[in-house]
Amino acid sequence: MVVTLKDVAQAANLSVASVSRILTNRGRYSETTAKRVREIAREMGYFKNQSAADLASKKSRAVGVVVPLIHTNFADEIIKGLYEATVASGYELLITYLDDNEAHQTQVFNTLLTRQVGAVFLLSLDIPAWMMAQLTTQSIPIISLTTILNEHISAVTSNEFIVMDTLVDHLVSKGHTNIALIGDTKLTTNISSVRRRNFIESMKQHQLTTENAFFYGNDHSYETGYQSVTEGYDINALPFTAAIATADLVGVGIVNAMNDANKSIPNSLSVVTIDGLQLTEMSRPQLTTIQQNFAEIGRIAMNLFIENSIDQQQQIIYVPTKLIERDSVLDIK
Amino acid sequence: MVVTLKDVAQAANLSVASVSRILTNRGRYSETTAKRVREIAREMGYFKNQSAADLASKKSRAVGVVVPLIHTNFADEIIKGLYEATVASGYELLITYLDDNEAHQTQVFNTLLTRQVGAVFLLSLDIPAWMMAQLTTQSIPIISLTTILNEHISAVTSNEFIVMDTLVDHLVSKGHTNIALIGDTKLTTNISSVRRRNFIESMKQHQLTTENAFFYGNDHSYETGYQSVTEGYDINALPFTAAIATADLVGVGIVNAMNDANKSIPNSLSVVTIDGLQLTEMSRPQLTTIQQNFAEIGRIAMNLFIENSIDQQQQIIYVPTKLIERDSVLDIK
DNA sequence: TTGAAAGCGATACCAA
DNA sequence: TTGGTATCGCTTTCAA
Numbered sequence: 001m002v003v004t005l006k007d008v009a010q011a012a013n014l015s016v017a018s019v020s021r022i023l024t025n026r027g028r029y030s031e032t033t034a035k036r037v038r039e040i041a042r043e044m045g046y047f048k049n050q051s052a053a054d055l056a057s058k059k060s061r062a063v064g065v066v067v068p069l070i071h072t073n074f075a076d077e078i079i080k081g082l083y084e085a086t087v088a089s090g091y092e093l094l095i096t097y098l099d100d101n102e103a104h105q106t107q108v109f110n111t112l113l114t115r116q117v118g119a120v121f122l123l124s125l126d127i128p129a130w131m132m133a134q135l136t137t138q139s140i141p142i143i144s145l146t147t148i149l150n151e152h153i154s155a156v157t158s159n160e161f162i163v164m165d166t167l168v169d170h171l172v173s174k175g176h177t178n179i180a181l182i183g184d185t186k187l188t189t190n191i192s193s194v195r196r197r198n199f200i201e202s203m204k205q206h207q208l209t210t211e212n213a214f215f216y217g218n219d220h221s222y223e224t225g226y227q228s229v230t231e232g233y234d235i236n237a238l239p240f241t242a243a244i245a246t247a248d249l250v251g252v253g254i255v256n257a258m259n260d261a262n263k264s265i266p267n268s269l270s271v272v273t274i275d276g277l278q279l280t281e282m283s284r285p286q287l288t289t290i291q292q293n294f295a296e297i298g299r300i301a302m303n304l305f306i307e308n309s310i311d312q313q314q315q316i317i318y319v320p321t322k323l324i325e326r327d328s329v330l331d332i333k
Numbered sequence: 334m335v336v337t338l339k340d341v342a343q344a345a346n347l348s349v350a351s352v353s354r355i356l357t358n359r360g361r362y363s364e365t366t367a368k369r370v371r372e373i374a375r376e377m378g379y380f381k382n383q384s385a386a387d388l389a390s391k392k393s394r395a396v397g398v399v400v401p402l403i404h405t406n407f408a409d410e411i412i413k414g415l416y417e418a419t420v421a422s423g424y425e426l427l428i429t430y431l432d433d434n435e436a437h438q439t440q441v442f443n444t445l446l447t448r449q450v451g452a453v454f455l456l457s458l459d460i461p462a463w464m465m466a467q468l469t470t471q472s473i474p475i476i477s478l479t480t481i482l483n484e485h486i487s488a489v490t491s492n493e494f495i496v497m498d499t500l501v502d503h504l505v506s507k508g509h510t511n512i513a514l515i516g517d518t519k520l521t522t523n524i525s526s527v528r529r530r531n532f533i534e535s536m537k538q539h540q541l542t543t544e545n546a547f548f549y550g551n552d553h554s555y556e557t558g559y560q561s562v563t564e565g566y567d568i569n570a571l572p573f574t575a576a577i578a579t580a581d582l583v584g585v586g587i588v589n590a591m592n593d594a595n596k597s598i599p600n601s602l603s604v605v606t607i608d609g610l611q612l613t614e615m616s617r618p619q620l621t622t623i624q625q626n627f628a629e630i631g632r633i634a635m636n637l638f639i640e641n642s643i644d645q646q647q648q649i650i651y652v653p654t655k656l657i658e659r660d661s662v663l664d665i666k
Numbered sequence: 667t668t669g670a671a672a673g674c675g676a677t678a679c680c681a682a
Numbered sequence: 683t684t685g686g687t688a689t690c691g692c693t694t695t696c697a698a
Contacts, residue, residue, distance in 0.1 A: 002449075002471075002691095004690090004691055004692085005691060005692060006691075006692095014668075014669085015668065015669045015670075016669090016691085016692075016693095017668075017669055017670075017671090017693085017694080018667080018668055018669070020691095020692065020693060020694085021667095021668090021693090021694090024692095024693080026693085026694090027667095027694085028667060028668090029667060029668080030667060030668095033667085033668090045467070045470060045471070047443070047446040047447055047471075048447050048691085048692075049388070049447065049449060049690085049691050049692070050384075050444075050447035050448050050449075050692095051383075051384040051385075051387040051388045051393070051448070051449065051690090051691080051692090052384070052388050052674090052690070052691035052692040052693090053447075053691080053692055053693070054384040054674090054692090055382065055384045055385050055388055055673095055674045055675065055676085055690090055691080055692075055693090056673075056674055056691075056692040056693040056694080057674085057692080057693055057694085058674065058693090060384070069413065075409075076408075076409070079430075080402065080430070083430050087437055087440060087441075090440075092427070092444050092448075093428065093429075094425070094427065095426065095428045096426075097412075097413070097416050104420055107420060107423075108420075110380070111383075111425050113380040114380050114381050114382065114383035114386075115383050115384070115425075116335075116382060116383075116384070134378070137378060138335075138378070138380075222611070222615060252615055256615065256617060259617060260617075278555070282555060282585055282589065284589060284592060284593075284617075335675095337674090337675055337676085338675065338676060338677095339675075339676095347684075347685085348684065348685040348686070349675090349676080349677095349685090349686095350677085350678080350679095350684075350685055350686075350687085351683080351684055351685070353676065353677060353678085354677090354678090354683095354684090357676095357677085359677090359678090360678085360683090361683055361684085362683060362684075363683060363684090366683085366684090381675085381676075382674085382675050382676070383676095384674090384675080384676090385674070385675035385676040385677090385690090386675080386676050386677070387676090387690090388674090388675080388676075388677090388689090388690045388691065388692085389675075389676040389677040389678080389689075389690055390676080390677055390678085390690085391677090391689095391690065
């Protein structure tokens with residue numbers, strides 16, 4: 001049988017109330033008895049039943065993390081960040097995965113709500129409107145990571161415009177004028193259309209027109225990168241001299257496709273990527289990239305919640321990014 | 334205020350007992366009232382309080398997953414597998430990360446126990462003895478994934494010997510006799526020493542001696558792979574013609590180190606890896622690998638638990654692996 | 667500093 | 683098919 005508070009209380013000749021207070025370090029008690037009780041509890045192998053505790057105190061120590069099931073190599077990093085901040089505070093991470101199956105979505109969503117999570121962290125995820133509505137009516141704070149969803153939801157993210165502008169600026173400074181955005185460039189989601197807009201805007205600010213801008217792809221996959229130069233354009237006569245990959249994986253796809261066609265990078269094409277995970281160092285040539293600090297994004301988001309600063313109004317926190325110059329950009333000036 | 338069962342019961346003019354039975358599809362009730370109740374519950378935005386439910390029913394719908402915080406690129410895949418099997422059954426995954434900090438370990442462990450998890454899944458992880466002891470005294474089933482811990486703990490894994498033997502056999506069939514095992518080859522953990530032993534055993538079965546076997550490295554990292562041929566051995570006079578990398582990342586490290594030194598793979602060195610994730614396709618040349626079916630391992634493990642077959646005695650389930658021949662092995666016969 | 671007792675929200679047994 | 687009610691293990695006033 002499982003050891004309960006009552007058992008411990010009996011063994012210690014105390015009331016459950018006192019034992020509870022001691023074991024949760026709440027309220028008043030003498031340090032002498034406290035010591036004794038803690039010892040007894042340990043010996044008996046007592047473990048609090050968190051469900052009972054949550055129920056009685058009408059609160060939960062769990063926060064939900066919703067991760068898209070499609071390939072996102074940075075989810076790991078973010079979760080680590082969240083986790084770090086969480087360990088210190090005693091909160092629990094309830095990590096759930098979301099795919100396209102609506103039945104699954106409902107269920108995921110249900111576990112979150114039935115566990116009375118204190119907050120929901122969305123990882124680069126645009127959840128269906130009905131979910132959003134539910135969350136809000138239950139007044140569960142939502143924090144979006146790596147992307148700004150709308151004007152109500154708080155977010156911790158890199159500054160998307162700066163990310164794009166830094167890259168464009170870097171390429172322009174090396175003499176490039178015809179630039180492609182490759183990866184997730186579709187107009188149907190919030191996230192990708194923002195990037196697309198930022199790209200155009202940044203081009204403009206560099207005195208370049210939409211004639212200088214090229215787009216390819218609907219997702220952040222390796223295949224999209226690969227196909228961009230093999231199927232999307234004539235690899236022997238690319239209309240652009242540089243490409244911005246919306247994710248590292250896309251960049252590697254481009255590099256491999258070029259290599260496989262005996263075209264050298266950066267001589268035949270310059271490539272830069274967004275994200276800057278380990279992959280960019282493992283590529284040959286190593287990729288110039290703008291690195292996002294994912295772990296930091298996770299840490300900050302969690303602390304934002306813990307410090308309860310995330311109450312009513314929206315907060316947007318930008319986490320700095322860093323341009324890392326490596327060997328995938330040719331100076332053609 | 335949060336909507337409770339009682340509220341729904343009142344609104345429906347029924348007892349909480351009936352409503353509970355209906356909403357959990359347990360016991361008898363008429364489909365007519367059931368329909369009405371479900372509708373009312375939905376309208377009121379009712380969500381069961383899982384903590385209360387767990388408490389009352391004296392069981393938990395949560396299972397714990399313990400993931401090592403060090404870089405393991407397959408954790409993702411396994412979690413997806415676990416998740417898939419879990420969604421259908423209504424269980425929840427409580428995913429926790431384990432690092433070397435003992436205080437953290439205790440805490441992780443605490444959340445697991447305080448949540449009364451029904452089982453604990455260990456991802457390629459050798460947990461401290463005291464944890465193991467606790468888990469067993471609380472009679473929480475433990476299932477180890479991708480590795481066999483001892484003769485008591487159930488496991489779902491690839492057959493490690495077959496993995497190693499397939500690789501050795503493949504290399505030998507291509508005329509290689511001097512072979513290196515690179516990556517995690519240390520003798521201090523169960524997992525790595527088993528691999529090492531298997532390697533030696535397999536060599537023997539192929540009429541090769543320990544003189545033909547080489548070892549390098551203490552972890553599964555890219556750096557270890559890279560250093561093996563740059564620092565571990567003289568890259569211009571490697572004593573082996575083929576290398577088995579204990580993880581994909583290690584293999585890529587070797588490939589890059591060779592490339593950077595203007596040595597071609599497989600001409601100067603043949604490389605095969607264990608795991609077979611996407612990375613092996615992205616490498617140039619593409620890597621010959623023995624592919625583990627991680628998602629399947631997760632799925633099977635979870636089902637093993639759900640079907641309750643994992644009661645008293647140990648079970649070892651082997652999930653088939655697949656040799657994928659690509660371009661990183663030279664035939665030197 | 668300690669104890670008694672009233673919940674928390676659901677489940678499940680036993681009656682009706 | 684439905685309802686009453688004890689119970690799960692803990693927290694939290696309020697008194698002692």
